[in-house]
Amino acid sequence: MSIKKINDYIYSPEYETLSRSEMENLQSERLKKTVERVYNNCAPYRAKMDELKLKPSDIKSVADLSKLPFTVKHDLRSNYPFGFYSSPKSDIVEVHASSGTTGKLTVVGYTKNDLEVWGEIVARSMAMAGVTKESTVHVSYGYGLFTGGLGAHYGAQTIGASTVPASSGNTIRQLTLLRDFGATHLCCTPSYAIYLGTELKNAGLDIEDFSLQAGIFGAEPWTDNMRKEIEKLLHIKAFDIYGLSEICGPGVAMECRFQNGAHVQEDHFIPEIVDPETLEPLPYGSEGELVFTTITKTGQPLIRYRTRDLCTLNNEKCACGRTTVRMGRVKGRSDDMLIIRGVNVFPSQIESAIMNVKGVSPHYMIIVDRVNNLDIMEIQIELDGDVTLDKVGDVELIKKKVETEVNSYIGLSAKIKLCERGTIARSEGKAVRVIDKRKQ
Ligand code: DLL
Secondary structure, three states, X not given: OOOOOOOOOOOOHHHHOOOHHXXXXXXXHHHHHHHHHHHHHOHHHHHHHHHOOOOHHHOOOHHHHHHOOXXXXXXXXXXXXXXXXXXXXXXXXXXXXXXXXXXXXXXXXXXXXXXXXXXXXXXXXXXXXXXXXXXXXXXXXXXXXXXXXXXXXHHHHHHOOEEEOOOOOOHHHHHHXXXXXXXXXXXXXXXXXXXXXXXXXXXOOXXXXXOOOEEEXXXXXXXXXXXXXXXXXHOOEEEEEEEEOOOOEXXXXXXXXXXXXXXXXXXXXXXXXXXXXXXXXXXXXXXXXXXXXXXXXXXXXXXXXXXXXXXXXXXXXXXXXXXXXXXXXXXXXXXXXXXXXXXXXXXXXXHHHHHOOOOEEEXXXXXXXXXXXXXXXXXXXXXXXXXXXXXXXXXXXXXXXXXXXXXXXXXXXXXXXXXXXXXXXXXXXXXXXXXXXXXX
C-alpha cells in the first residue's frame, strides 16, 4: 500500500501561531463585542443575562467567560425558527438546520461575514490535509440544510482548489467521478469512506487508478481502528474534522498531520470543558462536555453553547507549529451514552472492540432491549473477506473472539449475531448504530 506523504501548511499563521497571551487578548476583544451584540439584538440572551443581573460591561476579558449563561439546543428549538438571530433578517444570506430525531429543527442563520469565517476555518482545516490550489476536492457530504457539503465546498473554494460538489448518493457514480476527475482529497463521513472503499473493491476497480492522497472525515464519532481500515482501503491518509451546525459547521477543529487531537480555531470559537453534572469549568486534560462561544459570528453568535460532546482539551505544544488548543477525539455524547445493566457504554467502545477482530466488517448495529427486567444487548455485525455464514467453524471462532473483545472493552456480555455482507442498512450520511428498544 502506498500512502502519499502529506505536505501540510499553515493557512493563517497570523492567527494559528499566536502566543497564549496574544490569543487571549484577541479573544477578550472579540468576546466583549459579541456579548454586546447578543445583549442588544437577541431577546433570549438579553433575558438570560438580565436574569443573572449581568450587563455587557461586566465582561472585560476571557477570564469572565464563566459568568455568562449557557445555551442549549432546547433554547434554539424553543425560539424556532429565527429567535436567536442577532442580525436583522435582511443580513442573513444563508440558513442551515440540523435535524433532530424529535421536535423542531435547530436553525442557524449566516451573514456574509459568517460565510467568510466558515470558508476561512475550513480552508485552514483543508490545508492541514495538504489541500492547495492544485488539488481536486471531491465533496461527498450531503449538500443541503446539513452543513457538511457546503462547508467543505466553501473551504475548498477559499483555497482555490478545484471542487467537485458530488453530494451524497450513487456510490458507483461517486467512484467513477473520483477516478476520472483525479480527486486528490475526499470529504465524507468515515462510515461512507469505508463503504466507498469496499464498493471500489467489489466493483473490480483498482485503487492504483485513483489519485487520492487524503480524506477529511467527520460528522460522526469514529475510532483509530476505523482510520486504519479507511487508510488501507483507499491508500490515503485519513484526517478527522470536527464541527457542529450551531457553532458554524465543519472546521471548528481539525487534526494536523501529527494527529494528536484536533486544533480548535480559537480566534473564532472559545472552547471550554465543563463537568456535565455541575457545569463547572474543568482544567485542561479533564474529560467533560465541550462548550463553545463564538466570537466572530454576527448572524447567530452563541454564548457557552453546550455541545453534549464528551472529550478533553489539551494546550501542549504541537509539533506542527500551531499554538491552538487541541480537542481529543469525541468519546461520545453526554446524551447518547447507553446505560446497560448499570454500566455506561459508548457505541465507540463497542466499535473499537469489534474492529480488533479479523473477519468482521465495520458495519454493525447495536440493539438494546429489556426482557424480564434485564437489559440485553445484541450486536449484529457483517462478515468480511472470504468468510460466509456456511463456514460454520470460522463463524463460531469469530463470534467467540468478538464476545471476548466486547466483554473486555465494556465489562458486559453481548449476544453476537454475524450476518452476511450487505445485510445491514447503509447510510450515506451519519451511520445509525444503535436501536434502543427500551425507549420505544
Ligand atoms: O456534523 C458538521 C460536520 C460536517 C462536521 C462534516 C464534520 C464534517 P451536525 O449535524 O450539527 O454538524 O452534528 C454535530 O456531530 O456535536 C458531534 O456529536 C458529531 N461530530 C461532528 N464531527 C465529529 C467528529 C456536523 N469528527 C455533531 N467526531 C457534533 C465525532 C463528530 N463526532
